[in-house]
Amino acid sequence: MRILVLATIPFEGLRRRQQQVALGLAARGNEVLYLEPPRPVRSLVDPARFEPAELDNGGKTGRDDSGAEEAPAGTGLPDAWAQLAKEAELRTIAPHLTIARKGVGMAKMGAWGWAARLGWRLWAGQVERLISDARAEVVLVYHPALIGAARAALEAPIIFECLDDFPSLVPSSSIAVAYDEALRSGLPQVDGFLAVNRYLLESWGRFLREGVPVRVIEHGVDLSMFRPATPERRTQARERLHLAPDVPVGAYLGRFDARLSYADLELIFDRAPELRLLLLGEVSSEGEDILQRLPHERIHRLGPLRPGQAAELIAAADLTLLTLRREPHLEPIRGLKLYEYLATGLPVLASFRRAVKAFREALYLYTDAAELEVRLREALGEAPEASIRAERVRIARENGWQLRIGEIADFLTEVASSAEAHDG
Secondary structure: OEEEEEOOOOOOOOOOHHHHHHHHHHHOOOEEEEEOOOOOOOOOOOOOOOOOOOOOOOOOOOEOOOOOEOOOOOOOOOHHHHHHHHOOEEEEEEOOEEEEEOOHHHHHHHHOOOOOHHHHHHHHHHHHHHHOOOOOOEEEEOOHHHHHHHHHHOOOOEEEEEOOOHHHHOOOHHHHHHHHHHHHHHHHHOOEEEEOOHHHHHHHHHHOOOOOOEEEOOOOEOOOOOOOOOHHHHHHHHHHHOOOOOOOEEEEEOOEOOOEOHHHHHHHHHHOOOOEEEEEOOEOHHHHHHHHOOOHHHEEEOOOOOHHHHHHHHHHOOEEEEOEOOOHHHOOOOOHHHHHHHHHOOOEEEEOOHHHHHHOOOOEEEOOHHHHHHHHHHHHOOOOOOHHHHHHHHHHHOOEHHHHHHHHHHHHHHHHHHHHHHHO
16 A cells, blocks of 8 residues: 655654654555655754764664665655655655655745744645645545645545644644644544544544544554663663763653653752753753753753664663653643653653553652652662563553554555545
8 A cells, every 4th residue: 555644753863653653554565655844944853963973873874773774865766656756855764665855845834933824834835736746545644734735635545643632732822723723624624533542532533524434543662672671781871871880860751841840850850869860852942941940960961862772772761751740631641652661661750640540550650749759769769670670561562563553554444445435
């Protein structure tokens, strides 16, 4: 099946759901084209930098994390994508997976801002013109502003995958309203709806046409990369990061942003005066505001990382952090990073939310400052040989990515077959 992915994040950097989906579908023999979004002027991700240069060769290995050689740009492209090469930079990075980047033309929307109505309209217009010659059989969309563009340009069935409750996360009410409007106008046009949790399905499913296939498919951890943090792996990671063997280290994986609780982090630094914080991912502008008020000399920022690099370096930690603010709109968030934390076996210190309640026996959950202090002490005191570590790994294995991508592939086939039967 020929699958077009209209993404909202560049393919480079710490691998999250969108990149996982593209790689997983391609690995199952589908021809996948991943159309990258424009790169805003103030983009946090520098595509030339994946990890600190002192770690090795700066990440420029010529290979991706799966070991696949990158093919020369414009070669080996399936006929379905060949026409796009006239308008965009195309490169095949793994068997059956092609990355498309419009370049300067699409990047200009950054002058109006990534999160703005005008920027979205410019972006959608560029996408519509670009994909009009693509012979896709299914289109997977991650931003509602692109649903109309995909519908206007292609006859293929369109699936929207909802990863976040975006309006509740952004600091600007006008942006939230614009996104809400884009969803309300776009969702009636889709042929399938995917959500990573039940809350998102309940929130937005009411705007779908009657009878449209829907599915909740949670995040899944890539167990080929995220593995138990053995003493040997801990030593190797600490040597690479120049961390002393006996200094306590807490790690946060992924984008550090406004969802994190400053009050909780401040208390952690205060109650564990020797603790170092390892940030394995980019930092948003809101995250910068949080970090400015914390002891910077105890924070190790590594920036955007290759997925395999992050999976190796997290082994340096003594505990992992999921210290989100205790607010209603964050209640349903479980996140991919939770499964990645569990796969390491390391203690997970997390603010209590209903989404993580099912794993309460494997986590160090807290509801207030007093409980946080107790749980922090317990997590730092957990023995490396504690049996609970094996239990965390078991939970992660039951939520592996191979299981999830199989469910997604089946859903895409279901939607495509349903659309074909309807047309017939």
